[in-house]
Amino acid sequence: MIAPWTAHSPIELLKNIKKYPLKFSSSTSPQISSFLTGCLQFEENKRLSWDEIYKHKLLGDQFIVFIDFIG
Secondary structure, three states: OOOOOOOOOHHHHHHHHHHOOOOOOOOOOHHHHHHHHHHOOOOHHHOOOHHHHHHOHHHOOOOHHHHHHHO
């Protein structure tokens, strides 16, 4: 597996995360790319919320009982 961003130092890694968007191979499913993109946003307010994660298509019905419980 290849890391989404590479660098030779923590500072360079931070710059790369902020500068370059995630890239996925053509074989990556839309659900996987959507989920990872949503989870790996640099700015916290742009990341998927827990509610959005639980309801994401990638996870299907894995959390349906939990979603029903929290309302």
